[in-house]
Amino acid sequence: MNEFMKLLREQRWDDHRFYHQCRINQSLHLLSALSFLVAYALLFVDPAAAGLLGWGVSMVSRQAGHFFFEPRGYDRVNDVSFQYKEDVKVGYNLRRKVVLMGIWVAVPVLLAVSPSLFGLIEPAGETGLLVSGYWHDVGIFWLALGVGGLLFRTVHLFFLQGVMAGLCWMSKILTDPVHDVMLYWKSPFYLLRGQRLDPMEHVAAHEPEAEDVSLT
Template sequence: MKFYEELKKQRWDDHRYYHHNRINQFLHLISATCFLTSYVLLFIDPVSAVMIGWLLAMILRQIGHFFFEPKTYDQVNEASHEFKESIKVGYNLRRKVILLSVWVIAPVILYYDSTMLGMLQAREGINGYLYNLSLTWLFIGMGALVFRTVHLFFIMGFQSGCVWFTKILTDPFHDIKIYHKAPYYIMKGEMYDDMSDWYDEKLVAQKS
């Protein structure tokens, strides 16, 4: 596949396998808005950008996955939860638990060691703590992104890694595009997406 074709496939696989629940989609919509705010603030107020990115955008996103997304057999896609976890290109739930554990532990380490194990300049006061914490969380986020991208270079190929890297950075834009109607469906009482858009495309592709 060409780059854009693989990007489209990764996006669709992510949507159809991991975003059935409308509340999860709605939380992703809010999360995407927070991430876009972080993108802008990163050049103006990096501390606020990281705090919004981790404490709002990331938490809302993961609440949707961990608490609202069904873990039972997926009748729409005819796939078990275990199968979907095994083929997940990015961070599946097990990998996310590891990443989030590192994120939670980081403030504790920084509280007892203001240099973060010698990696940062010591700063005093609450403002100094928050500044170093934002640097730490920024490093964790970027590190997780780079680590998985390089890992994908070896297990799936250079293009797949670059595609996933691009997908993650552009997910906020794409989430707003495909999930902006989630509040409307929730108010209608439609709590699960039947993925009809995906299967319409699939049938068209098969006929062509």
């Protein structure tokens, strides 16, 4: 268990210092985390609504921060190139995310063209608790895509880095909403003060063992 928690801390630390240097990205991750927490609660009420919120708000805001705002040049904070970070990323790097987001976009298009998905499913009726019909099916498919993407990369990591690394990554992803709220709740205030990039002084101080990274 000690080794598991140590590796989990390392994965969180690397994720923060490598991929969350922009205050806009951090703020979008805060929005994503809060909406993910609501989606978690919705799983017990209406899974389709959870899928719609999880992908329509949480994932869109989360990935927008990475695609459009996070710096892609040489990382002087960590003294590594952007390509190095892409190559060593434990989870989905930008190339893999393009594929995942492409599938996400394709789901509602396919269901709009064929509500039965060419005879593979029975289209939902109008009896959903929060959402029904077309959007119920979209939400369920998006939820399945999220679960499938999580399990696929976890098993993939079993072969690449070992079972513990895969399980740590899965645990990190599932608990990221709580951790991101703790980590980035101040980010919008720094952004409003005109600070676009986190100075990352805690990274320069070499504190990888810190479970809760303190924002500067």
